[in-house]
Amino acid sequence: MMAPLTIGFLGTGIMGGPMARNLCRAGHAVRAWNRSPDKTVALAEAGVGLAADPAEAVRGADVGICMLSSGPVCDEILLGPDGALAAMAPGSLLVVMSSIPVETAQRQAAAAAQAGIHYVDAPVSGGERGAIAGTLAIMAGGSPEAFGRAEPVLAAMGRPTHVGPAGCGQLAKLANQAIVASTIVTVAEAITFVESGGADPAKVREALLGGFADSTILKQHALRMIERDFAPGGPAKYQVKDTGTALAHAATLGLTLPVLSLVDQMFSDMVAHGDGDLDHSAVLRELYRRNDLPLP
Amino acid sequence: MMAPLTIGFLGTGIMGGPMARNLCRAGHAVRAWNRSPDKTVALAEAGVGLAADPAEAVRGADVGICMLSSGPVCDEILLGPDGALAAMAPGSLLVVMSSIPVETAQRQAAAAAQAGIHYVDAPVSGGERGAIAGTLAIMAGGSPEAFGRAEPVLAAMGRPTHVGPAGCGQLAKLANQAIVASTIVTVAEAITFVESGGADPAKVREALLGGFADSTILKQHALRMIERDFAPGGPAKYQVKDTGTALAHAATLGLTLPVLSLVDQMFSDMVAHGDGDLDHSAVLRELYRRNDLPLP
Numbered sequence: 274m275m276a277p278l279t280i281g282f283l284g285t286g287i288m289g290g291p292m293a294r295n296l297c298r299a300g301h302a303v304r305a306w307n308r309s310p311d312k313t314v315a316l317a318e319a320g321v322g323l324a325a326d327p328a329e330a331v332r333g334a335d336v337g338i339c340m341l342s343s344g345p346v347c348d349e350i351l352l353g354p355d356g357a358l359a360a361m362a363p364g365s366l367l368v369v370m371s372s373i374p375v376e377t378a379q380r381q382a383a384a385a386a387q388a389g390i391h392y393v394d395a396p397v398s399g400g401e402r403g404a405i406a407g408t409l410a411i412m413a414g415g416s417p418e419a420f421g422r423a424e425p426v427l428a429a430m431g432r433p434t435h436v437g438p439a440g441c442g443q444l445a446k447l448a449n450q451a452i453v454a455s456t457i458v459t460v461a462e463a464i465t466f467v468e469s470g471g472a473d474p475a476k477v478r479e480a481l482l483g484g485f486a487d488s489t490i491l492k493q494h495a496l497r498m499i500e501r502d503f504a505p506g507g508p509a510k511y512q513v514k515d516t517g518t519a520l521a522h523a524a525t526l527g528l529t530l531p532v533l534s535l536v537d538q539m540f541s542d543m544v545a546h547g548d549g550d551l552d553h554s555a556v557l558r559e560l561y562r563r564n565d566l567p568l569p
Numbered sequence: 570m571m572a573p574l575t576i577g578f579l580g581t582g583i584m585g586g587p588m589a590r591n592l593c594r595a596g597h598a599v600r601a602w603n604r605s606p607d608k609t610v611a612l613a614e615a616g617v618g619l620a621a622d623p624a625e626a627v628r629g630a631d632v633g634i635c636m637l638s639s640g641p642v643c644d645e646i647l648l649g650p651d652g653a654l655a656a657m658a659p660g661s662l663l664v665v666m667s668s669i670p671v672e673t674a675q676r677q678a679a680a681a682a683q684a685g686i687h688y689v690d691a692p693v694s695g696g697e698r699g700a701i702a703g704t705l706a707i708m709a710g711g712s713p714e715a716f717g718r719a720e721p722v723l724a725a726m727g728r729p730t731h732v733g734p735a736g737c738g739q740l741a742k743l744a745n746q747a748i749v750a751s752t753i754v755t756v757a758e759a760i761t762f763v764e765s766g767g768a769d770p771a772k773v774r775e776a777l778l779g780g781f782a783d784s785t786i787l788k789q790h791a792l793r794m795i796e797r798d799f800a801p802g803g804p805a806k807y808q809v810k811d812t813g814t815a816l817a818h819a820a821t822l823g824l825t826l827p828v829l830s831l832v833d834q835m836f837s838d839m840v841a842h843g844d845g846d847l848d849h850s851a852v853l854r855e856l857y858r859r860n861d862l863p864l865p
Contacts, residue, residue, distance in 0.1 A: 375766065398780045412776045414768070434776035437768035444766040445773045448759040452782035455755035455828070462751070462826045463744040466815070469822045470671065470740040472710070472733035477741045480708045480730035484694045486748035488784030519762070526765045528860055530758045531831055532751070539827065564824055 275425040277301050281324070281331030282338050283350055283357060284371070285312050288397070289340035291404040292370070292430045296338075297321050299429035306330035327351075328360035336366045336426055344373035352384055363389030366422050370411075372396045375440045375447070375522050378414065382439035391419035392439055395427060396446040407431060412449070414441035447522060450515035454553070455536045456490040457512075461557040464498050465564065474499045494554040501569050506552035513540040513549075571721040573597050577620070577627030578634045579646055579653060580667070581608050584693070585636035587700040588666070588726045592634075593617050595725035602626035623647075624656035632662045632722055640669035648680055659685030662718050666707075668692045671736045671743070671818050674710065678735035687715035688735055691723060692742040703727060708745070710737035743818060746811035750849070751832045752786040753808075757853040760794050761860065770795045790850040797865050802848035809836040809845075 282293040282305040289305075290312060297303045297320050304322040306329070307313050313323050324330035327350050331337035337357055341347050347369055351358050361367060367385050369378065369392070378394035385392035393415035403409040409431030413420055420435040427433035436445045463486075467477045478495045481487060497503065516537035523530050543549070543559040551558075558568050573596045578589040581603040593599045593616050600618040602625070603609050609619050620626035623646050627633035633653055637643050643665055647654050657663060663681050665674060665688070674690035681688035689711035699705040705727030709716055716731040723729035732741045759782075763773045774791045777783060793799065812833035819826050839845070839855040847854075854864050 398777075398782075410776055410780045412773070432776075434772055436763075436772040436776055441763075441766065441768035444763055444768050445776055448763050448773055449777050449780065449782045451762065452755055452759050452777070452784075452787070455758070456752060456782070456784065458828050459748055459751035459755065462829055463748050466747065466819055466822075466824065466826065467732075467737075467740055467744050469824050470737065470818070472737035472740050476730055476732040477708070477744055480706055480728075480732055480741055481694075481745050481748070484706045484745065485785050485789075486694075486745045486752070488748075488752065488786070489781050490784070491748070493781075522766070523762055526762075528762060528765055530762060530856075531835065531859070532754050532828055533758055535827055535831055560826075563827070 278335040278426065279304070279333065280336045280338060280426070281334040281357070282306070282340070283327050283330055284339060284341035285316055286340070286342070287401050288404045290316060291401070292340060293321055294319050295407045296426070296429050301426070301429070304330050304334065326355070327357040328355055331357045332360045333362065334365065336368060337361055339367070339369045339371060341371050343371065344377040347371050347373055347381070348377065351381060358384060358388060358390065361388070361390050366391040366393065366419065368393045368395050368423050368426070370395045370397055372446055373443060374518060375443045376525070378443045379440040382415070391415070391422060393419045393423040394439055394442040395423065395433065396442050397431065398446065398449055399431065403431060412436055412442045412445035414439050414443065444522070447515070447519040451519045451530070451533050453490065454512055454516045454540065455532050456488055457494055457553055458536045458539055458556055460488070460490050460495050461498060461554070461560050464495060464557060465560045469566070497552060497554040498557045503551040503555040505550065506554065508550050509540055509543050509553045509555060510549035512553040513537065513544055516540060574631040574722065575600070575629065576632045576634060576722070577630040577653070578602070578636070579623050579626055580635060580637035581612055582636070582638070583697050584700045586612060587697070588636060589617055590615050591703045591725050592722070597722070597725070600626050600630065622651070623653040624651055627653045628656045629658065630661065632664060633657055635663070635665045635667060637667050639667065640673040643667050643669055643677070644673065647677060654680060654684060654686065657684070657686050662687040662689070662715065664689045664691050664719050664722070666691045666693055668742055669739060670814060671739045672821070674739045675736040678711070687711070687718060689715050689719040690735055690738040691719065691729065692738050693727065694742065694745055695727065699727060708732055708738045708741035710735050710739065740818070743811070743815040747815045747826070747829050749786065750808055750812045750836065751828050752784055753790055753849055754832045754835055754852055756784070756786050756791050757794060757850070757856050760791060760853060761856045765862070793848060793850040794853045799847040799851040801846065802850065804846050805836055805839050805849045805851060806845035808849040809833065809840055812836060
């Protein structure tokens with residue numbers, strides 16, 4: 274058990290709210306700020322302190338945590354005029370848990386270093402359910418020292434893994450999203466194949482579970498495809514944003530990723546065809562469309 | 570517990586040998602034939618009867634099982650002059666467990682029906698280890714009646730699932746191989762991406778286990794990629810045979826499968842570059858090659 278810390282928490286939306294609550298439950302003194310203050314009311318009842326602005330939330334805190342919605346918003350709140358970083362004390366720790374571009378995380382790490390502040394980028398996977406249960410997969414980038422300080426704090430929200438220097442948490446998250454997208458298309462192709470060939474796709478899925486073809490996507494998304502249950506879940510329009518970000522970063526590394534490029538194109542086409550608000554498993558429809566089959 | 574049956578078993582190689590042994594162990598009277606008789610010696614010591622030719626193995630048997638190496642070999646031994654099918658009694662059951670083309674299985678089923686013999690195609694997944702342990706995934710195609718008779722026999726060798734009419738077992742096996750091939754390339758792309766970006770791929774893999782990106786391939790083949798352990802396993806030259814067969818069958822169904830086509834091309838290139846005897850996880854090398862990176 275670690276000594277209780279003071280933690281400033283920025284961004285208490287669908288994910289950040291339950292994460293702040295779990296930090297409070299672990300015994301830390303949490304002070305939260307959110308742009309729309311109504312989202313903090315329930316947190317206050319759970320014992321979380323409230324701050325009027327980002328600087329007030331992190332001032333004097335051991336740790337500042339940022340779970341805002343995007344790279345530009347994080348930059349604005351952390352680095353802008355009256356930003357949170359300027360209010361943090363040298364020697365303290367800034368943990369950015371939003372999913373933001375790798376380069377943004379690296380730039381923030383440099384800005385933090387200039388102010389003598391430790392920095393960890395720690396995006397998460399596991400959704401609202403994982404945030405509430407405190408079982409998020411947390412992919413963390415930063416110096417060994419910074420991660421060492423962040424680890425026990427992160428452990429109150431899920432399972433942290435140190436994957437490399439600053440920015441690498443975001444890199445791992447992009448790899449996660451890339452694998453998810455490509456596996457969904459892979460499974461959708463297999464289902465199109467067996468349905469067209471006259472087999473029972475539910476039985477084929479069942480036969481394949483536990484073998485080399487098994488995956489979380491085969492367990493969960495294949496079932497959605499077979500049952501034509503395309504309520505999101507993970508909407509396709511977000512999926513294509515992730516594959517686009519991953520490919521853009523791959524390009525900065527001089528990398529070509531053939532399958533991911535094709536998968537990105539298929540999700541883009543799916544969105545262009547008006548299916549962007551459906552679950553990403555509805556890429557099955559895009560395969561049917563390309564094959565001139567009646568849409569499932 | 571079912572009543573013991575008499576079973577003629579054709580093809581007692583790496584897979585067929587332990588499968589025949591498990592049938593014997595389950596109490597059935599098994600009579601085996603193999604083209605090279607030396608492979609049957611150990612089986613005889615385990616209580617399996619030996620036959621001098623395929624017809625002798627299946628004559629008077631309740632069930633004939635075929636685990637020969639390919640579609641043409643199965644056709645020759647089953648349907649050729651002095652073939653096994655002609656020696657089987659009307660009302661008996663023929664189970665072809667080899668991986669053969671869908672069309673071959675459908676043709677064999679028709680020939681069996683003409684002779685009044687039930688037919689099930691039941692290819693397997695799980696390798697030599699699964700054959701020995703009796704834990705093979707068995708994908709079975711055939712009429713409900715034929716499958717009903719085959720099921721308790723198949724259960725002595727693994728976990729049978731009835732996926733559709735004759736030929737559908739092969740279809741499901743092709744879907745299995747297609748998913749495996751595409752997932753391996755997907756995971757290889759993610760590893761190329763995180764290695765190029767400066768993250769520790771072993772730690773990224775660890776972070777992703779248990780989430781939406783998790784798969785048997787991420788558990789097993791990603792580890793081979795990270796450790797550069799490319800001893801087969803599943804040699805790439807067989808992988809490309811499977812993806813080619815799946816695409817050829819997709820074409821007969823009028824289907825385009827974009828990711829599988831690309832994956833087939835990558836494995837073909839890999840074989841053309843002399844890596845065909847390496848494990849299919851060595852497709853990582855093909856990705857490095859395409860990106861002009863030093864070969865892992």
